[in-house]
Amino acid sequence: MSSIARAIDALNEKVGFYASYLVLPLLVVVAWEVLMRYALNAPTSWAFELTVFIYGVHYSLTLGYAHKHDTHVAIDVFEARLAPRSRTILRIVANLVLFIPTIGLLAYYSCDLAAASWVQRELASSSWAPAIYPYKTLMAIGFVLFFLQGISKLLTDIRSLKNLS
Secondary structure (H helix, E strand, O other), X not given: OHHHHHHHHHHHHHHHHHHHHHHHHHHHHHHHHHHHHHHOOOOOOOHHHHHHHHHHHHHHHOXXXXXXXXXXXXXXXXXXXXXXXXXXXXXXXXXXXXXXXXXXXXXXXXXXXXXXXXXXXXXXXXXXXOEOHHHHHHHHHHHHHHHHHHHHHHHHHHHHXXXXX
């Protein structure tokens, strides 16, 4: 079990690391749009949409990385007061009852939407009209990685619960 968790952790670590570099093209596109719009009075028809796509992919591909490093917003008022064993049991129950079903459904339906988008060769409904099926695919991959990271955390918590006994 620990080798599965380590493999998922390593995958999300690498994807998160490389996805973090998406802020660089995002900055370039935003700077270009600002230059074109305010300095040259010639706004582009594509920059805003491209920034949404880049940021959406950046956000979704780093979900698993953020979950691995516990950087998502959490309210641990109750958890902090529990003993280590009780805290681990609470995390396992929350993972099984809330995280796995919710993120599992998000991952499943995002993959379903991405597949439908590929079949339709879906385009954005803007004047630029870029293909959006690659973006939907990358976002689905992000949700799958997020789901897998939840599995990794569950396996890690189960293993640590055995050690706390």
